[in-house]
Amino acid sequence: DAGITQSPRYKITETGRQVTLMCHQTWSHSYMFWYRQDLGHGLRLIYYSAAADITDKGEVPDGYVVSRSKTENFPLTLESATRSQTSVYFCASSVAGSYEQYFGPGTRLTVT
Amino acid sequence: QQPVQSPQAVILREGEDAVINCSSSKALYSVHWYRQKHGEAPVFLMILLKGGEQKGHEKISASFNEKKQQSSLYLTASQLSYSGTYFCGTVPLLTYSGGGADGLTFGKGTHLIIQP
Numbered sequence: 711d712a713g714i715t716q717s718p719r720y721k722i723t724e725t726g727r728q729v730t731l732m733c734h735q736t737w738s739h740s741y742m743f744w745y746r747q748d749l750g751h752g753l754r755l756i757y758y759s760a761a762a763d764i765t766d767k768g769e770v771p772d773g774y775v776v777s778r779s780k781t782e783n784f785p786l787t788l789e790s791a792t793r794s795q796t797s798v799y800f801c802a803s804s805v806a807g808s809y810e811q812y813f814g815p816g817t818r819l820t821v822t
Numbered sequence: 823q824q825p826v827q828s829p830q831a832v833i834l835r836e837g838e839d840a841v842i843n844c845s846s847s848k849a850l851y852s853v854h855w856y857r858q859k860h861g862e863a864p865v866f867l868m869i870l871l872k873g874g875e876q877k878g879h880e881k882i883s884a885s886f887n888e889k890k891q892q893s894s895l896y897l898t899a900s901q902l903s904y905s906g907t908y909f910c911g912t913v914p915l916l917t918y919s920g921g922g923a924d925g926l927t928f929g930k931g932t933h934l935i936i937q938p
Contacts, residue, residue: 741922
């Protein structure tokens with residue numbers, strides 16, 4: 711199906727484990743973003759990417775790693791999960807030259 | 823720094839009007855409005871660019887006062903479908919890199935409840 715998808719939709723993991731959240735878009739959008747959403751904080755930018763192999767830190771990048779070897783994929787890795795990383799994670803994409811971001815359905819991550 | 827949204831929550835009867843405000847301490851290039859329904863992803867509503875323009879989309883419109891670094895979202899004759907959380911996202915003028923590659927700095931959101 712066309713669009714932007716995230717997997718898994720729900721994940722429970724233990725403190726200290728590595729976990730990777732996947733994001734895939736079929737529109738060939740140049741720009742991709744990762745946000746986390748927490749009660750009382752709204753949406754906060756973790757990392758963004760302007761193109762394959764170009765990534766940059768956002769507001770809250772500590773504890774996260776991203777890569778973008780292909781335009782359509784933008785995985786987010788928590789190297790050693792902590793309870794403070796329990797959150798809903800949204801991936802988004804946009805066309806080059808546009809600020810209209812399209813969000814994926816989100817991944818609800820719980821770190822125990 | 824996140825933009826500040828007000829009010830935090832508002833409850834309206836169907837057909838009433840609402841105004842949601844977004845204020846930043848930084849000079850802005852643009853303001854973006856999104857709506858998120860419970861359990862769903864945020865959905866784009868509109869963008870306002872530096873220049874003080876006002877935009878509209880059916881009964882939802884917005885303004886951007888670049889001198890005050892403020893934007894307001896106006897919902898006229900609200901419908902039940904307008905319920906949700908509204909977020910403003912901002913791109914500071916200082917960090918604007920052109921073309922949309924910047925991520926957005928979102929406010930904490932305004933919860934809008936429309937009752938029949």
